[in-house]
Amino acid sequence: MIHRIVKMEFDPSKLQEFLTNFEENKSKIRAFEGCKKLELLQDKHNTNIFFTYSYWVDEPSLEHYRNSELFKGVWAKTKVLFNAKPVAWSTKVVKSEE
Numbered sequence: 001m002i003h004r005i006v007k008m009e010f011d012p013s014k015l016q017e018f019l020t021n022f023e024e025n026k027s028k029i030r031a032f033e034g035c036k037k038l039e040l041l042q043d044k045h046n047t048n049i050f051f052t053y054s055y056w057v058d059e060p061s062l063e064h065y066r067n068s069e070l071f072k073g074v075w076a077k078t079k080v081l082f083n084a085k086p087v088a089w090s091t092k093v094v095k096s097e098e
Contacts, residue, residue, distance in 0.1 A: 001036070001055060001056070001057065001058075001092065001093065002055070002056040002057075002058060002059055002061075002062050002090050002091070002092065003053065003054070003055055003056075003090075003091045003092065003093065004052070004053070004054045004055075004056060004062060004088065004089070004090055004091075005051055005052070005053055005088065005089045005091060006051065006052045006086055006087070006088040006089075007049065007050075007051050007086060007087045007088070008049070008050050008051070008052070008078070008082060008086045009046075009048060009049045009050075009082060009083055009084035009086075010048045010049075010050065010081050010082060010083060011048070011081060011082070011083040012047075012048045012083075014081040015047075015048060017077075017081055018050070018078060018081050021074065021077045021078060022040055025070070025073075025074050026038060026040070028070055029054070029065075029070065029074070032065050032068070032070065033061065033064070034056050034057040034058070034060075034061025034062065034064065034065065035054060035055070035056060035061070035065065036055040036056065036057060037053075037054065037055040038052065038053075038054045038055075039052070039053040039054070040052055040053075041053060048083070059090070062090065
């Protein structure tokens with residue numbers, strides 16, 4: 001399982017535009033083959049910083065999404081709203097306790 005974390009910092013005046021785009025596409029992303037979970041997180045103190053946290057079956061599934069028309073369309077509308085360069089990590093769980 002791959003956990004993908006993407007940190008995005010937005011121009012404060014563009015937050016609603018980002019949230020609208022995410023709302024319109026979240027179900028499509030979640031339904032994409034290999035995606036097991038999708039979350040949108042917001043920093044508690046810097047409210048223009050968001051993180052997407054997604055779970056993917058494996059690296060090929062994530063790469064298939066990243067090369068898809070869906071991703072290209074969502075990303076084209078998202079990247080013009082940033083006020084800082086996004087940062088992304090692909091991670092795996094080493095230990096987990098619940």
